[in-house]
Amino acid sequence: MPTPTLADLSPEARSLLxxxxxxxxxxxxxxxxxxxxxxxxxGVPRNPFEKIDDVAEVHRLTGVTPRxxxxxxxxxxxxxxxxxxxxxxxxxxxxxxxxxxxxxEDYKLGSLTNSDERIRAKAIAHHLECIDIMRxxxxxxxxxxxxxxxxxxxxxxxxERQDRLADSLTQIYSHLGPDQQLVLEYKFFEPAFYHTxxxxxxxxxxxxxxxxxxxxxxxxxGHHAPGTNIEFIVAQLLRLGRLGAFDFNSRFYADDDLxxxxxxxxxxxxxxxxxxxxxxxxxxxxxxxxxxxxxxxxEKIPGEIRSATNVQEATAKALLVDREALRAAQTAGDVxxxxxxxxxxxxxxxxxxxxxxxxxxxxxxxPMRAFLDSGYLERVRVERVxxxxxxxxx
Ligand code: LRH
Ligand code: MN
Ligand code: MN
Numbered sequence: 001m002p003t004p005t006l007a008d009l010s011p012e013a014r015s016l017l018x019x020x021x022x023x024x025x026x027x028x029x030x031x032x033x034x035x036x037x038x039x040x041x042x043g044v045p046r047n048p049f050e051k052i053d054d055v056a057e058v059h060r061l062t063g064v065t066p067r068x069x070x071x072x073x074x075x076x077x078x079x080x081x082x083x084x085x086x087x088x089x090x091x092x093x094x095x096x097x098x099x100x101x102x103x104x105e106d107y108k109l110g111s112l113t114n115s116d117e118r119i120r121a122k123a124i125a126h127h128l129e130c131i132d133i134m135r136x137x138x139x140x141x142x143x144x145x146x147x148x149x150x151x152x153x154x155x156x157x158x159x160e161r162q163d164r165l166a167d168s169l170t171q172i173y174s175h176l177g178p179d180q181q182l183v184l185e186y187k188f189f190e191p192a193f194y195h196t197x198x199x200x201x202x203x204x205x206x207x208x209x210x211x212x213x214x215x216x217x218x219x220x221x222g223h224h225a226p227g228t229n230i231e232f233i234v235a236q237l238l239r240l241g242r243l244g245a246f247d248f249n250s251r252f253y254a255d256d257d258l259x260x261x262x263x264x265x266x267x268x269x270x271x272x273x274x275x276x277x278x279x280x281x282x283x284x285x286x287x288x289x290x291x292x293x294x295x296x297x298x299e300k301i302p303g304e305i306r307s308a309t310n311v312q313e314a315t316a317k318a319l320l321v322d323r324e325a326l327r328a329a330q331t332a333g334d335v336x337x338x339x340x341x342x343x344x345x346x347x348x349x350x351x352x353x354x355x356x357x358x359x360x361x362x363x364x365x366x367p368m369r370a371f372l373d374s375g376y377l378e379r380v381r382v383e384r385v386x387x388x389x390x391x392x393x394x
Contacts, residue, residue: 001348004320006356013319016281017357020315022248022308023067023095023290024058026051026075029301030390032294041299043380044387048075049086050380054301056090057376061367062308063358067095069290070139072130074100074390080136094137096183096245096290099130102147102191110148112168113161113197120168127172134180141288142176143218143245144169145185149192149199161197166210173211183244183288184208185218188225190255201233208242216244220292221260221271222251231270238278238287246271247292248311257294259303261310268310269346272318281315294390299377305367309354316350 006014029051031040045051052068059065068087077083087094101111101123109116111123130142148165150156173182186204189196198204201217208215217237221230237243250256250263261268272281280287289311295303322341329337355365364370371377 001320001344003349004353006353006360009319009353014357016276016319017312017316017354018361019283020064020281020312021067021283021289022065022311023069023288024055024065024304024308025069025071025290025292026055027071027390028291028293028295028304029054030074030388032390033296038389039296040387041295042387043377043382043384044300046384046387048077048083050384051075052083052087052090052092054304056087056092057371058301058304058308058367059090059092061364061370061374062305062312063361063363064308064312065304066091067093069096069098069143069292070094070133070137071098071100072126072133080133084137094139096141096143096288097130097134097137097139098143098145099127101126102145107147109156110161110197111146112144113146113148113165115156115160115164120164124168124171128175131172131175131180135177140179141181141183141245142172143183143185144172145187145218145220146198147191149189149196150194151192152194155194158195165197166207169207169211169215173215176214181214181216181244182208182211183216183218185220185223185247187220187223187255201237205237205240205242216242216286218245218247219243220247220249220255221267222247222249222255222257222292226253230267231274234271234274235278238274238280241286243280243287245288245290247290248307249291249293257292259293259295259298259310260291260307261314262306265310265314266346268314269317270342272311272314273321273342273345276315276318276321277323301377302368302371305371309367312354313350316354317345317348320348320350321345 029045031038031044055068101107106119114120184204186198186200188199204217248260250258252263275281291307326341359365
């Protein structure tokens with residue numbers, strides 16, 4: 001395919017690209033690391049208000065990141081209404097409230113699955129507090145990821161832990177308002193190594209189905225065994241109307257939280273192809289596209305800009321797939337012909353088209369260049385002394 005221009009996009013594809021939105025994680029802007037050293041970056045936010053400032057800056061330049069995900073207690077503030085207003089003043093909204101029951105001594109043997117009723121009640125109460133924060137900030141979704149699991153066979157009853165989890169989730173779900181939803185994230189291992197209580201999309205789905213229509217599954221692209229066909233999971237959850245959100249990132253080995261599209265752009269394209277072909281890209285389709293990343297070596301804001309544009313590029317390629325030709329090749333049993341249709345779209349350079357689209361929207365053609373030239377980094381490096389750790393791994 002010759003390099004396409006904006007005029008080559010159908011009006012529908014163009015409008016989908018214009019309205020695409022990606023939610024940014026507050027923790028991507030702070031210093032973070034693994035269990036090794038947390039290297040510091042000058043100028044990182046000192047509080048959640050400044051994290052919002054950075055998300056707003058990425059949004060001003062890319063036009064596709066109008067929401068921030070908060071993590072509680074990493075983003076605890078005294079006045080959530082003030083936080084909401086601060087976001088709204090800059091054209092940002094609070095997207096998802098992420099609970100955190102994995103950094104408290106009490107949760108050593110589990111949180112929502114713990115056999116100690118005092119600890120389980122404490123974990124449930126934390127989620128009810130998160131629901132209060134959702135009300136105060138206008139956040140539409142509560143995201144739950146649990147570190148719960150065991151390290152040794154026999155350590156605890158797998159079945160009874162599932163029962164306690166189901167009961168805890170039911171209690172939390174019953175506190176949600178009619179316009180609020182719960183999204184449950186799975187992860188196949190880590191920090192537990194023998195068994196994890198929500199290890200896979202099947203387990204997450206079983207719990208969501210038991211809860212009700214406002215419970216959906218979160219797919220974090222880094223949370224699968226190597227070689228897992230993630231686009232299959234996307235297709236299946238979309239069929240069932242239970243794909244609530246993505247946590248996009250890249251991984252080479254485990255839960256690496258690297259920049260989305262950096263490790264395997266073809267996988268990201270295949271995922272976006274499933275999204276586009278199921279008509280699930282539009283903002284009202286019910287799928288929340290979020291990032292869940294940590295920038296340990298690189299600058300945080302450029303890392304998030306690169307992430308947003310990587311998702312945009314994969315999306316534009318998926319929108320360029322010749323659906324008619326694909327269908328015809330599939331119907332004719334033309335194996336290589338069908339595969340060609342996909343690889344043709346994947347191999348297309350969509351960067352000029354996206355630059356044109358941004359300019360047509362009054363945005364910089366090259367958001368990264370615009371950021372590096374803006375002086376923002378130099379300014380915050382001077383202003384923000386003693387910036388915050390992201391929380392995760394810090
Ligand atoms: C767990 C996870 C989950 C947490 C985030 C910080 O590995 O993906 O989404 O909330 O990392
Ligand atoms: Mn995640
Ligand atoms: Mn993760």
